[in-house]
Amino acid sequence: MGPSDLEEIISDIQPCESASVLVGPGDDAGIYLLNDTAIVETVDVITPVVNDPFTFGAISANNSLSDVYAMGGKPISALAIAGFSSCDYESSVFKEILRGAVHSLNRAGAILIGGHSFEDAELKFGLSVTGVVNREKILRVSGAEEGDIIVITKPIGIGILTTSLKGEKLTDADLKTAIGWMLTLNDKASKLALKADATACTDITGFGLLGHAYNMVKDSDIDFEITMANVPVLEHVHEMIDSGMIAEGAYNNLKFFAEKVEFSSYITEEDRLLLSDPQTSGGLLITLKEENLKVFEESDIFFSVIGRVIKGSGRIVVK
Structure with missing residues (x-):
């Protein structure tokens, strides 16, 4: 699928017509207005790009956090998402991945508050991240102007x-x-x-x-x-x-x-x-x-x- 195909499918199934949805499918993250707080929501999962588990966890966390920054927001919390084969990986490997992720979250001023794991033949890890953003200063994927x-x-x-x-x-x-x-x-x-x-x-x-x-x-x-x-x-x-x-x-x-x-x-x-x-x-x-x-x-x-x-x-x- 292309970069926004999934978002378009979601929009077809459930159009974001609520006045509380400031940014719906199609951008780097969704933004929802809860009372006076604009909440940024995103999720991303990747397969290993390096051999060291700690470094992979830190990189994966950075990758997930990036969507919040792309919206001009500040991450505050995250849930871990992990898929791995318990027959192929020791629990110590997963622990190192989590340590790496927490290291990146600490640098971002965010905290890991939970997560979910599932059995998978291929190792995967990522975060679902929640952040906040000034509703008057949201960065969006569209809006570029001639001459920029x-x-x-x-x-x-x-x-x-x-x-x-x-x-x-x-x-x-x-x-x-x-x-x-x-x-x-x-x-x-x-x-x-x-x-x-x-x-x-x-x-x-x-x-x-x-x-x-x-x-x-x-x-x-x-x-x-x-x-x-x-x-x-x-x-x-x-x-x-x-x-x-x-x-x-x-x-x-x-x-x-x-x-x-x-x-x-x-x-x-x-x-x-x-x-x-x-x-x-x-x-x-x-x-x-x-x-x-x-x-x-x-x-x-x-x-x-x-x-x-x-x-x-x-x-x-x-x-």
């Missing part, structure tokens, strides 16, 4: 690197930088987006840069014009692409979004797959007025301006 610049807050290529780890082309030590990025919370980037009066925001995860960028422009009268040379890429990524270490999800994403993206003739197939590479705990993709970029320039966080919003018909242009 496009900012990304983490380099891409994580899916290629974790695929290379599984294929034993790289070691955990080779992924040190990538792991550092996956362990980086999007809290600072979210606060800066709010301070810069961002017009739209999302986090980059399983549908890659192209998929999440398309979700920001679909059904609109704007396009995103992305400059490939300005897209930051993690170390080892290009050499792993040359070795054929590309996640199946990248091929699926590129196929799904092929008719929604216009590539310049000199953008290679390898670069197209890189832009489609599924990310775990990726950065935020933000649109804002160019004069407000100083908010990021005066900060200490990583960012790159990768393009501009132009008049169009809901497409992505890569040049």
